[in-house]
Amino acid sequence: MITLYGVARSRASRPLWLLGEIGADYVHVPVIQAYRLADPDAAAEMHTASQAYLAINPQGQIPCLTDGDLTLTESMAITLYLATEYGGDLGPRTAAEAALMAQWALHATSAVEVPALEIMLAQRDAGSTSAGAATVAVAAEKLVRPFQRLEGHLAQHPYLVGDRFTVADINTAECVRYAQGHDALMARFPALSAWMKTLQARPAFVQMFAQRNAEPA
Ligand SMILES: N[C@@H](CCC(=O)N[C@@H](CS)C(=O)NCC(=O)O)C(=O)O
Known part of the structure; x- marks a missing residue:
């Protein structure tokens, strides 16, 4: 079990x-x-x-x-x-797909997760103070390169691996989500934003997010 x-x-x-x-x-x-x-x-x-x-x-x-x-x-x-x-x-159908799924998971945790979290936490805790704005600006700059990489891929493909929805999309989207409150940053990456919207309309995401929001903040 x-x-x-x-x-x-x-x-x-x-x-x-x-x-x-x-x-x-x-x-x-x-x-x-x-x-x-x-x-x-x-x-x-x-x-x-x-x-x-x-x-x-x-x-x-x-x-x-x-x-x-x-x-x-x-x-x-x-x-x-x-x-x-x-x-x-x-999941992966081949060893090559397994490697690509590992690649995107490592990309998400090494290049996206930390600055994206910095944006979410600064927006939540520091609000519109100048310290908060400075933290958000630095973190957003760090996200430009990994978001450009994702944008380039998603402008050509509907999903990250195998042109089908996989665990790679969940792993990356859940890291990008932390930065989604940064409207100006997201607006620079239309394919990434459209992919996030598609993923977050999936019933399993909607259910998970409702469960999350039902928990005390
Ligand atoms: N790299 C780990 C990070 C795990 C992590 O930091 N979890 C947080 C919650 S999101 C936690 O347990 N925080 C409590 C603590 O560190 O004491 C993972 O992706 O699972």
């Missing part, structure tokens, strides 16, 4: 979206980030710093997945595993 640990307001959104696409049976344990609790030591629920969770993932981060004897951390490893093992055409 597949068990996924991690609230939807976290990188667990990636495997949650994928599991919805697959239609797989799984147990969801909504482990919350300890820093989001007022008093983690007094919390009854499992959180990232609780002993019960550290016994499952000693790194104390979410998401984490168990499937039989396998325990996996790192959201992208989790989605790539689920797609390969259970996802049919959501």
